[in-house]
Structures are given as structure tokens and as C-alpha cells.
Amino acid sequence: MNIIEVRNVTKEYSNHTALSDVSISVPKGCIFGLLGPNGAGKTSLIRIINQITGPDSGEVLFDGVPLNPGHISRIGYLPEERGLYKKMKVGEQLLYLAQLKGLSQKEAMEKLKTWFIKFDIKTWWDKQVADLSKGMQQKVQFVSTVLHEPDLIILDEPFSGFDPINANLIRDEILELKQKGSTIIFSTHRMETVEELCDHIALIHKSRKVLDGPKREIKEQFKTHTYFVEYKGHLDELDAIYQILDQKVLEDGCLRANIQLDGGSSANALLLNLLPKVEIRAFGENIPTMSDIFMKAVNEVPEA
């Protein structure tokens, strides 16, 4: 079951196309990475899902139903451009934002209490937002995003502005929210985050979707059939089933080589081939990183 179905969405602004014919499915309960270089159209898509703007054509289904104002309270959105009312007290502000998302004052108060205890920020309640540091403000904003326990949480660059300790705290919260059944859409260009957290990804480039699916499958798809070997001894550059792409000498005198294997041969065949020739210390398949995939996918797209 998909919580979000984007179907053939196109969005044009006066002098450029933000999205052209984009279709994306976000399965329930996953952490979904929405990737793409700056200006690719990610924010436009997120704004459409949030009903801040509407698509020119195409439609978006939420839980199988076309988006309607009732869905607003089921989405939590942390925009990339963070902001809070500077002159308002933290507590009042969070209450206000929660009420806008449809919570009653009482519900909001109770939920806020647990969060304030959890983050150990009880003393902030009566402070003005302007008196908090940037990181503290981010925390407050994160609380406001997830307070109403939305089914779908959209986080645009959630870790920017956090120190490693707080970033970890937020990461744990995200995982916990997923555990509780929320779906999370990440928009980011920090590949290590994607690598670590995302189950599914979609990549948008120049207003088009160029890639999407479960992270595992995509990695499979981008495998280059190359292996690395650390060994002692000598290997010829060319063999019947492989070719050494590059190799370098390691500090302890061993060599590390990247090997391109023939399409038809298996890793076992390669090992059997190598075993009699050299002493193998380490061996493994080169799995493409998200960063590699990102670069490759983006560079493969022809200039529009």
C-alpha cells in the first residue's frame, strides 16, 4: 500500500518547468529519500504534496484518495528554510502550530509535555525563540513537525544545522517514528544519510524523475560487476575472465586491485582463478555507494 502516489505531475512556472510528468510511489512505513541536485524540483514536489501549491496536470493520491484539505493534519512538514516567530515564546508557539494542525489545546499541551521531557528542554517553555541558539530552534521546529503524530512526515534537509550529538538524537527519533508506523520522506543531497536511513529512493533531475525504487534494487541495478582484492604476489593485468582496472600498493606491501569481471562469470569463479596465483587477504564486491549512483544517474541525463 502506498501512502503517496504521485501520478504524472507537471508543474510549470512562468519561465521554467519545475516538474514534468513525474510519477512516484511512496510505500507506507518506509523512509523514502527524495534526491536530486539543487533546483531539480524536489521542493516543488514537496509543496504539491503539502497542498501549498497545486499541480498543473496530474494528480496526487494520499492513502489512495486524491489530496484534500483533510489530509493536511496527517502530514508533518519540516521545510528546508526553517523559521519560527522570533518574538513568540517557545511554548505558545508550539501550541499555536499544533492547533493549526487540528489538535485541541489540551491534546497539544499533553503531547508537548512528553516531548519537552524527552528532549529535556523544559526550561525553554517561556523563552523567546530569538533567545535560543540555531540548533535549539531546530529542535523546537522538529517537535512542531511531529507533534501531531502525522502519518506522513516530510523532512527537507533535516540534519542541516545540527551538531553530531543532536543529529544523532534526531536520527533516533526518526527511526522511532518509523517504528511507530509513520512514513518519512527525506529530501536531501547528503548521501551518507540516504545510505544509512532510506529504504526507498527517487531521484529527480532537471524536473524529471530519473530513478526510483527500493534502495537495495537500485544498488543491484547500478552494480558494475567489479570486485576488490587485497593480495600478496603478482597478477597479470589481463586474464581470461577478468581485467584489473587499477591497483595500488598498500602500506604493508600488499596490493589492492579493482577487478572487472566478465559478465558471465561468478565471484566464485574469480576466486578460484585467483587462489592459485596469489595470497588473498581480503576480497569483496564493489557495491556502488549512493553517492556513485547519484553522480552516475545525474550525469547520464542528457542536457535538456
Next chain:
Amino acid sequence: MRNIYLVLRREYLVRVKKKSFLVMTLLGPLLFVGFYAAVIWVAVGSVDTKTVQVLDESGLFKNEFKDSEALKFEFTTKSLDSAKAEFPAGGANALVYIPANVIKAPKDVRIYAEKNVSMDLKSEIEKVIEKEIEDIKLAEAGITHKILEDSRVNVNSETISLSEGGEKTSSSGAATVIGGICAFLIYMSVFIYGTQVMRGITEEKTSRIVEVIISSVKPFQLMLGKIIGVALVGMTQFVLWILLTTALTSATSAILASNMSKQSAQVAKEMQKTQVPNQALQGNNVDNAVVEVLGAVASLNIPLILGCFLFYYLGGYLLYSALFGAVGAAVDNDADTQQFMLPITLPIIFSFVFAQFVLRDPDGTLAFWTSMIPFTSPIIMMVRIPFGVPAWEIALSMVLLILGFIGTTWIAARIYRVGILMYGKKVSYKELVKWIFYK
């Protein structure tokens, strides 16, 4: 609706809780009352009587210098030189020397004083002397003072009836004042609260909270909530001002009144001494004037004026604050608002300028058209209403104003919707027009 309510409640509470609101609310009436008290104080305080010695060699002015609230005249028969010599010790504020041949040489009149005398004193003395000389000269020509007085009164009353016409005479002064005050209040509030709406929106935009808010609230709801919230702040401030001012003025009046009665009792005593019943006469005149003004005010249709004031106040505010809001949404910071402010402020300023002409000719063509156009009608119509305006004109102008603010709100909402998410871009008018027609 719940969202609009939540937004307007926040806008209202945030502003009302501000220190500046409290300060303005308290300071406004204090300033007003202070001003009022100062005016009364100056009026009462001038009872501080100045003594003027008169050395009248001509003997013509024996009964002409009459003691007033502020001036007390003493006649002396000493020679000029001895009078001058004794002057510093005499305690008088000024010494007036009138030579014997004053009729022939009026320029020889001299006023001696330790310091410069005030313009008031100088003109008062000059007036008396001029008048007496004039009278004497007229008498020489065979015209008595009495004939002259009579003719003057006639001329005066004729002027009034010619320029004001008929029964309206009594209320036109009050109508002008009330119309002017209403127009000024609307003018001020449109500016003050319109700019507040604009600031509020720019603040949301620069603090980047707007994206969070409009992911929960429709931009139109946010704009409307803000406009209504600020309107309520304005109303609250007005109501508080009126209450506080009334309380304070009545308190001040009470205090000053008790002061005044003491002083007037003193003055009365002095008057008895000098046996000049001038003051009593003046008092009567003042009483008459008050009665006249009260009568004039009563002759106006107060409920109509009040009702219309509320309507045009709100209508004008809504019309303009929507536009101010659009400007706030279109720009990135306060500094950039200038270029778009002009077309909005021009009609407001124009209507205020037109108001001066309309006050003189409340039924003219200019008055009619400017009180129909929604951009000028809130101010102009309020100027006209105390003078009496046909019901159909008021109705038409109100309908047009309602249509006007629906129109501006619609346009503003379109600009607002696009503008609040536009960052780092200097917008041109062309672009604003484009935004209006976006889907």
C-alpha cells in the same frame, strides 16, 4: 473558519501583549489629556495679571483702557521723566506714554518696559488707541461711535447668512469639525494598521515561518486572519483610548474646574473693585458659545455619523490593508516596500487633500465622485456625511466600497499566495500582474 480564528487570535494576542501596545494605549490618552490640560492651563494661567501704567497727556483715554483678565491699567499724572524714573520700583509691567498731540502724531505713542512687551499687550494697547483716535476723527466728521458700532454688527451678520445659507448656519461649523475628525481618524488608522499588516507579513516571510504555516493553513486564511486580527487590535486601542481619555478628561476637568472657580472668584472681586463688568459679560459670551456648539452638535444626525464612521473605517481599512498585505508578501524586507507603497499611499493622501476642498463644497461634483470611488470614499464620504448626504448616495458608495474591498482582497490574495514563497527576487509590477493570473 477555525484556522482563521486561530490565526487572528495569535495576531491579536501577540500585538496586544506587546509592551509598545500598552505604552501607546496609556500614552495616547495621557498625551491627549496633557494637551487638553495644557490648553486649559494656559487659558486659565493667563489670569496672571499684568499691570500697565498709562501716562495720558492728551486726556482722551481716561475711560478707554478697560481692565481685563490679563491687563490692569493704572493711570498716572506724573511727568514722563519721573514716571520713567520710578517705573522700575513701581511694580508695573509696562508704561504707556500717550503724548498730548496723539491725534496728530499717533506714532509718538511709546511703550516702556523692562523687557520687551508681548505682542498681545502691544496690539491691545495699540488697538485701544487706534480705536479712540478713529472715533474722535469720525466724530469730527459727524459720525458717532454708536452709528459705527451698529453698522458693524449689521455687516457681520449679513456675511454669515450669505456664505452659509439658511438653517444650516448653526451646524456647519460642527459638521466641518466632525467630518474633519472622522476623516483624519480613518486616514491615520489606514496608515498605521495597514502598515502593521504589511510588516507582519514581511516578518513571516523573512523569518521563513510562512512555509510551515501555509502547510497547515490556506494562504488566504492566513491573510484574512491577520487583517482581521490587526483590525481588532486597532479597535481595542480605540476603545481603550476613548475610555481612558473620557475618564482622564473628566477627572482633569473636575480638578481644573475647581481651580478655575477659585480664580474667577478672585477676578470677580477685583472686578468689583474696579467696577468694570467686562468679565461677567465675557463669561456670558463663552456660555453662549458653548450652548451654540452643543446645539449645533445636537442638530447633527449622530447615530448615522457613528454608524457610517464604523462602516467606512472598517471598509477603508479592509480595502487598503489587503493591498498593504500584498506588498508585504511581494517583497523580501521592509526596505523594499517603498517602490510598491507609493501607488497605495497616493490615493489615501489624495483623499485627505481632496477632503479639504470637499469640506468647502460638500455637494460638488468632486465631492460626489470621490465619495463613490472606493479608494477615496472612506475619507471623503465621512467628510460629507455630517453635512447631510442623500441616502441613495450613501448606499451606492457603501456597495461600491464593499465591492472594492472584495476586489482588492481577491487581488491581494493572488499576489500573496505566490509572493510569500518567493525569496531573493526583486519583483516588478509586470511580475505582480502575472502572479494575479496564475492558476
